[in-house]
Amino acid sequence: MISAVIFSVIINNAAAQSNDISSDALSKLTYPIEELGSCKDRADCKIYCDDSVNMAACVSYAEKNNLLSQEDLQIAKKFVATGGKGPGSCNGKEECQAYCDDKAHIDECVSYAENNGLMSAQDLQKAKKVQAAIKKGVKFPACNNKKECDVYCEESSHMEECITFAQEAGLLSDEELQNTQKVLTAVKQGVKLPACKGKDACDIYCTEESHVDECTNFAVAAGIVTSDEARIIKETGGKGPGGCKNKSERDSYR
Numbered sequence: 001m002i003s004a005v006i007f008s009v010i011i012n013n014a015a016a017q018s019n020d021i022s023s024d025a026l027s028k029l030t031y032p033i034e035e036l037g038s039c040k041d042r043a044d045c046k047i048y049c050d051d052s053v054n055m056a057a058c059v060s061y062a063e064k065n066n067l068l069s070q071e072d073l074q075i076a077k078k079f080v081a082t083g084g085k086g087p088g089s090c091n092g093k094e095e096c097q098a099y100c101d102d103k104a105h106i107d108e109c110v111s112y113a114e115n116n117g118l119m120s121a122q123d124l125q126k127a128k129k130v131q132a133a134i135k136k137g138v139k140f141p142a143c144n145n146k147k148e149c150d151v152y153c154e155e156s157s158h159m160e161e162c163i164t165f166a167q168e169a170g171l172l173s174d175e176e177l178q179n180t181q182k183v184l185t186a187v188k189q190g191v192k193l194p195a196c197k198g199k200d201a202c203d204i205y206c207t208e209e210s211h212v213d214e215c216t217n218f219a220v221a222a223g224i225v226t227s228d229e230a231r232i233i234k235e236t237g238g239k240g241p242g243g244c245k246n247k248s249e250r251d252s253y254r
Contacts, residue, residue, distance in 0.1 A: 025067050035061050052091050056080050069121070078117050087112045101145040106131060126171060133169035141165055154197035156187045179224055186222035194218055209237045 029210075032038040033047075036058060039045035049058035059076045062068045067078060086096035087108045100109040110127045119127065134140060141162045143149040150169040153162035163180050166172050172180065187193060194215045196205035206215035216233050219225040225233070 025065065029065070029143045033061070050094050052083075052085070075118055082116055101147070103134075103140065105143060107136070129170045134164070138168045139167060150198060158192060159184050159217055161188060180224045186218070191218060212237055 004005075012213050026042070029042075029051055032040045033045060036045050037048045043203045045058075048054050055076075059080050060071070061070075062076065063073055075184065085091060086099065087105060088099045090096035090099040099105055108125070108128070109129060110119075113127075123224065141149060141152055141158065143152040146172045149162075159180075163172075163184060166180075167177055194202060194205060196202040202215075205211050213234060216225065216230045220227060
């Protein structure tokens with residue numbers, strides 16, 4: 001979570017081949033795509049669109065074919081308007097992402113994102129909280145970039161350090177803080193974590209029917225859910241109305 005706030009400052013949604021493109025929209029694309037340098041498949045198109053020289057064409061194509069949400073489309077257009085040059089004169093998605101992955105560049109990257117309207121108000125607020133915490137001398141986890149921090153904070157021996165920073169930086173809601181502290185206490189007591197690492201990976205892992213018992217048992221041991229709630233989760237296979245498996249799917253179903 002910490003690394004997501006710091007290191008996804010800009011760029012991630014600036015290419016036409018976004019990770020958030022719906023499978024339905026992707027299924028309607030036919031290759032090669034002449035407007036995108038006749039790229040022959042999704043991977044080839046991603047390479048083409050990661051080059052800032054081609055970004056305007058990619059954003060135009062994405063808009064025409066409804067490949068980006070309105071929010072992502074506006075961010076992409078704003079990035080194109082900057083000339084595709086980011087902080088530190090980085091060029092294109094990959095280079096700029098690598099540059100802003102380094103926490104030493106957080107001030108420059110956040111300032112650039114704010115000045116060019118490339119962050120939502122919520123993300124900007126979180127990024128500024130991280131900035132403020134670092135400036136106040138709050139001890140940052142012993143990692144330097146997104147890749148390092150993803151690995152570092154997923155290790156149970158480092159959980160307390162990462163949670164403490166998130167707490168002192170004000171990145172956790174009361175509920176999130178309570179749950180993370182419960183998880184930390186359970187781990188210290190020897191309760192075995194589910195066989196996944198990181199929030200995103202565990203969100204996917206624990207929605208799989210074959211892993212529901214494992215994840216639910218941990219949640220009970222950590223005091224996150226009651227025994228009665230766990231029984232219902234197991235009986236339904238972790239699925240809600242309409243077969244939804246997570247908050248995003250529940251919100252869509254409603």
